[in-house]
Amino acid sequence: KNEVEQSPQNLTAQEGEFITINCSYSVGISALHWLQQHPGGGIVSLFMLSSGKKKHGRLIATINIQEKHSSLHITASHPRDSAVYICAVRWGGNYQLIWGAGTKLIIKP
């Protein structure tokens, strides 16, 4: 049973397109994280959300707690945005994270 589902699994788009990656979860959570894994393997934290919306540069993350759903948007996408984007949720009072399998994004020039 996958408690954190990401969609799509793979996404290929043209440079400049608006990108949306989705994350749905089945448990009550206290926080949700979005991370980026570069083609070389390195992982970087992008956002932590417990409600509402956060923005950093061209990246926007939103969360709807009632619908158990979060989205990561990329505006004016660029080939350097090509990476695997991973969603992870922290549930209840537990400090452990449940990880999604990731969305592989390729932006073509």
Place this chain on the structure above:
Amino acid sequence: EAQVTQNPRYLITVTGKKLTVTCSQNMNHEYMSWYRQDPGLGLRQIYYSMNVEVTDKGDVPEGYKVSRKEKRNFPLILESPSPNQTSLYFCASSPSQTGSDGYTFGSGTRLTVV
């Protein structure tokens, strides 16, 4: 530079030969964790530590040991590696147990057990 340093980056070893993957952070973070990443499965937590001398099992602890004798170091020990432990391993740290300030990951260790 604030970072999490893992060593080695690549390791090929034989079944049963004890090995240690080191992890060190220079940010005075309380929380440290080990993950393994396998194709199609995402990251799975092996062990985590909320502070010095405090460690706990994650989702897949079998076949692994850890220790946290100092705040900065959190080595992962495989006493008797087996081929099913072939994987990409990541160490991560965070200022707080809640991860509210995000996580800093090491560059990863690609382990092959033959």
